[in-house]
Amino acid sequence: MKAAIDKIAYNQILDQAITQIREARIWIAQQINRSSNTIYWNLGKWLFEKKLEEAHGSSIVKQLSIDLRNEFPDMGLSPRNLWNMKRFYQRYHQADTKLQQSVAVLPWRHNLLLLQKVKEDVEVAFYKINTPTLQNILTHTAFACHRSTNPLLCRFSMAMS
Structure with missing residues (x-):
C-alpha cells in the first residue's frame, strides 16, 4: 500500500535534505581547509624557526619544494608557496586564538x-x-x-x- 504525500510535505522533505547537504558540504570544506592550513602552518613554523630568509635560505627552500612535490605533486608546494606559509605563520603565531581559529577554516x-x-x-x-x-x-x-x-x-x- 503506497502512502500518498502532498506537495507541502514533499517540499518540506526536499528543503530539509537540501539544507542538510549544504551544511555538510560547508562542514567538510572547513575541515579540509583546517587540515591543509595546519600543514601550511607547521611548514611555515619550521621555516620560521630555522630562521630561513628568502635571500639566504632560497636554495634550501627550493630543494625542500622539489622533494615535497615529488612526494605530493598535487599540494601546491612551490618555493613561493612555502615562503607564503612562513609569512602565514609569522603573521598569526602571536595573534589572538580566536583569530587563529578563524583563518584556519578559510581557503x-x-x-x-x-x-x-x-x-x-x-x-x-x-x-x-x-x-x-x-x-x-x-x-x-x-x-x-x-x-x-x-x-x-x-x-x-x-x-x-
Whole structure:
C-alpha cells in the first residue's frame, strides 16, 4: 500500500535534505581547509624557526619544494608557496586564538589575499566575518570598509563599483 504525500510535505522533505547537504558540504570544506592550513602552518613554523630568509635560505627552500612535490605533486608546494606559509605563520603565531581559529577554516587563497591586502588583525577579523567570497575581500579592501562609520554607505559604494 503506497502512502500518498502532498506537495507541502514533499517540499518540506526536499528543503530539509537540501539544507542538510549544504551544511555538510560547508562542514567538510572547513575541515579540509583546517587540515591543509595546519600543514601550511607547521611548514611555515619550521621555516620560521630555522630562521630561513628568502635571500639566504632560497636554495634550501627550493630543494625542500622539489622533494615535497615529488612526494605530493598535487599540494601546491612551490618555493613561493612555502615562503607564503612562513609569512602565514609569522603573521598569526602571536595573534589572538580566536583569530587563529578563524583563518584556519578559510581557503588558502583567501588567507593569501589577507596576507597581501590586510595589515592589521582587526581588519582580518572584519573581513573573515563579513566577506564570504574572494571578490568581496578585494572589494572591501579597496573601500576600507572595516574603518567605515557608515556600513550602509560602504555597501552602496561596493554595489556601485
